[in-house]
Amino acid sequence: MILVIMGVSGSGKTTVGSFLSEKLGWTLYEGDDYHPKENIEKMGKGIPLTDQDRTPWLLLLHDIIQREMAAGTNAILICSALKKLYRQLLLFGRCALHSSHGVAEGGARVKDGLEGVLFAFLQGSFQLIQERVQARRGHFMSPSLLQSQFDALEPPSSAENALTVDIQKSMSEITAEIERTLSAHL
Template identity: 55%
Template sequence: MGVSGCGKSNLAAHLSEKLDWTLHEGDDFHPQENVEKMAQGEPLTDEDRFPWLLRLHEVIQRERCSGSDALVTCSALKRLYRQIMLHGSRAFDHDILPPVAPDVFFLFLHGDYSLIHQRMVARRGHYMKADLLRSQFDALEPPLDEENVLSLDISKSITDLGTEVEQHIIGLKSSPVVL
């Protein structure tokens, strides 16, 4: 998770190959209207995002039910968005939901605005325009530790970030489960 241009897709592809986990690219689940809106330089509203986040929740649930390990890329800029991904439509109806699911963790890719803007200007063929980056930083609610998150500094190489994630996974699997 993280703002557009932070490297979610690159890191996820690296991890998918290295860990042999299925990768679900969140952008592929956007309705066409969202893609067109972003391509025109118009930021998405919460109402635009909710159906997309519910689709990602379905993907996550399907993977969890199958017992598979998988990666899902998504900006997940706000806590509510992360709650929708974990709990689906229940996130709209409940004030108090667990901030985490024990078998799901977030990777928060964070970095300097100018670095990410520079990356976005340089990339080709993506509908998300660099002009929208400021709106993403404005909307960003960095995840709290209680949300089962590993924060990753994008100034590091993909290889180094991948190693951090692998060490985190090893730590999670070796930790005792407390009931």
């Protein structure tokens, strides 16, 4: 099983992912660690990333998912995965770039989800997340980018094998909800 913890910056992805990784003994991949230097510099300057900026990064994260699935191991990936296209890139790699209305090159059907991958969408209000972002220190992303993340956000649909978790809940409630859903999929 691969758990992708997603949401806008400041939603608590790293905190939740680190807690679950330690508790479950699953390997943790922090998606931000795989951004190219240019992306980090842009975000540090308050410049939103484009789809073109994100695509090579997402394809690299897709390779990590594929490697872990091929090895039959459980892992957690932290990635904003803001748009449906981004989630499709994580799941299907370059095939997602060549699909049109769910049909990839050669006529193969691109499904909304992939068995063995669960998205946990950490959802919260702009105000709550803005307070969190302004309070944190040492993160490369400029707090001024939060609105652009909310503008780009396409919450996952029910067809995408995703769980939506309200971040107003306590850490124990959030992680317990994710663990219950994981147990149902294992």
